[in-house]
Structure formats: C-alpha cells, structure tokens
Amino acid sequence: MKNLISYLCLVCMICCCHMITAQESASVLDEKPEDYKKRSPIYDYSEKKLNNVDTIPGFASKKNKIKIVGTIYESDGVTPAKNVLLFIHQADENGNFELRRHNKKRYVHHRGWIRTDADGHYTFYTFVPGKYIYGNELKQILPIVKEPGKPEYKIETYLFDDDPLLNDKRSKVKRSEVSDRILKLDKKEGLYIAKRDIILGKEIDSYAK
Template sequence: MKNLISFFCIVCFVGSYYTIQAQELASVSMEIPANYKKRNPIYDYSEKQLNNTDTVPGFETASNKLMVTGIIYEKDRKTPAKDVILYICQPDENGHFVMKRDSNRKRYVHHRAWIKTDADGRYTFYTFMPGKFLRTKELKQINRVIKVQGNPEYDMSPFFFDDDPLIADLTLACRSEVVKSMLRLDKKGTMQVATRDIYLSESRPEFN
C-alpha cells in the first residue's frame, strides 16, 4: 500500500512539473510574434519603456565618441513630435557590421540603439564615428528607421558626415541628396557633437 501511495505521489509530482514547464513554454511562445525573425529590428528593443536617450554598445571604449541630438517635429515644422520611435544601427570603427544572434536565434546588428521622443520631441544617441571599408566608395553612415504612432515603420535616409572625403567625388545630384541628412560635427571636449532636427511629413521625413 505504501509503495502504491509513493508511486502515486511521484506520478503527480512529475505530471505537475511537466505541466508547469509546458505552461512556461507556451507563455514564452505567445510572447514571441510569429514574424519575429523577419520583422523590422525597430521593434526588437529590450527596454520595457523607451526614453529619448540611448547609447550604442561600444561607446564607452570607442576612440572617437559621438553624440547625435536634435528634435523631431510634426509636419507643421513647429510642433514637437511625441512618442516617435527612432532606431539606428551602424558599422564598427573599422567599417564592419558586427552581426550577432539573440536568444531566439534572430540575427541583428550589434551596434544599435532606440529612442522614443517625449513631449519635447527631443532625441539623443551616444555612439561613435562609424568606419568604412577602405576599398569601397560608400560614405560613412548611420542607418535609421522611424516609427510614428499609428503608422508603419519606414527607412530614413542615413546620417552622413560633412567631413567625409568621398563627398567631393559625388555628382551634384547625389551631393544634394546627401546634404539633406548630413551631420555637421563640432568638437566639444573629447566628443564630437552633431545636432540635427527632423521634420515629419505625411509620406516621409523632411530635413532642414
């Protein structure tokens, strides 16, 4: 009789354990969207509540630190845009996109960050000057994606840099496009600082 009771207790314990495990796995799977690996990385932030300042991994040890800041405005070019999410990613200082995988096996660019504007519309990223491959004709750049509340996300023109020597080799038409999202750098202490406001339109952002 005692053996029967012991066996029954073990069966109940094992059954309860696997039930709990199944519930936890089901809970995790419900939290991960079906399109997780294919969706835009702008949705992959880990913070429960974003704010208007973020730091790209590697900033602290980078030799050429950079702060990019500004205000995102509504299409009237006067009203600060609240609750806009801005995502950036970039190469490392040698021009390589460092790729990693998260716990769900999704590949992502390691040097990335997100902000969400407050009522003042302000954003600030602490990062570093991206490098570029020596043998390519591609400009140094920081890639960006924006998400306005109630609308789908979309890619923005990258941030370019006014000190890039390859700008002189561009055609006039290309140069006029690059200027629209160009960062002008000022040295403040040990850090380069660039201020760039963003103006939203109905279809895509416009830049001053």
C-alpha cells in the first residue's frame, strides 16, 4: 500500500513539473520585447529562419505583379553582402496603406522580409503600388536595411519608370538624380521583372564601415 501511495505521489509530481514547464514555455513564446510597439517593423517577421525570397501578402490577386531582384553589396560596391535583412512595405494598388493590427501594434499589410544569401541576392514578389492617395507623391516601395551587428536604417525608396509624376518636368524629383533606384518594368509571361542593386551605406554620410 505504501508503495502504491509513493508511486501515485511520484506521478503527481511529474505531471505538475510538466505543467509548469509547459506554462513557462508558453510564456516565453508569448513574450514581447519592451520596445515592441515602437521598434522598427524590420524586426517583426514571424518566420524563425528567413531566406532570400519573399512574397508580399495578396500578391496572387494583384493585376500588376512584379518580381524585384537584385544584389546587395558591401560598401566597396563589389563584395556581395550576406545575411543582410531587407524589409519593404508599400501602398496597395489604389495608393492606400492598408493597416492591420497584431499584438496591439499597427502595421502595413503589404510588407515582406528577406535575408540575403552568400551571394547577396534577394527577390521580392510583389505588385506595383498606386500613388499615395493623400499627397502628390510618386509611386514607391519603402525599404529598410539591417546589417549584421549594426542598427537598421532606411534607404531611398524604389521608384517606377512609368510613373507620370517622375516624368513631369515640374516634379521636384529629377530623374537623373534617382536613376539608380528606378525600376524599369519588363513584362514576361504576365509578370513584370525589375532589378535594383544596393550598396550598403552609400546613401549615409556617417556610415561606419
């Protein structure tokens, strides 16, 4: 009888330990950084392991699909930069930034993340955004870069070759000054193809190599 009681006690203790461990694991998974709401959206990816290709939400249903490819280089403009995070977000086809909410934090729905491979390559499957509806602005995709061991920073936006505002002589943005970030759309089999290479730190005066 004593052996039975001892056995039952042991079983209860084991069960309790498992429950506590499970609760602790759950709390760790649910834990959010203190600066979660204020931090850059580049850190809000859900995948544990990013790769160098990502698809923007809603891509399949969009009319003007686009595949953006490119290589990210170190500051020397020659060496491919590996393990670099690149985050983009954009307006929808009507020029509206569709906002969602997760864990009480608002975010732009049409967004994506990549981490460059050993060759510095990246690919985004997205769509051509509309002109921002609340201002006389260019059609653009907004990027943020995060290098290993360095703080994140914004780089110049992706622009589009066929944007009427970009081709307007009265525009404040001069085509010659932004030529390296203009996407020239080449349509193949129902999908636009465009390329933009990025040199780390090129647009930052205080960049530390």
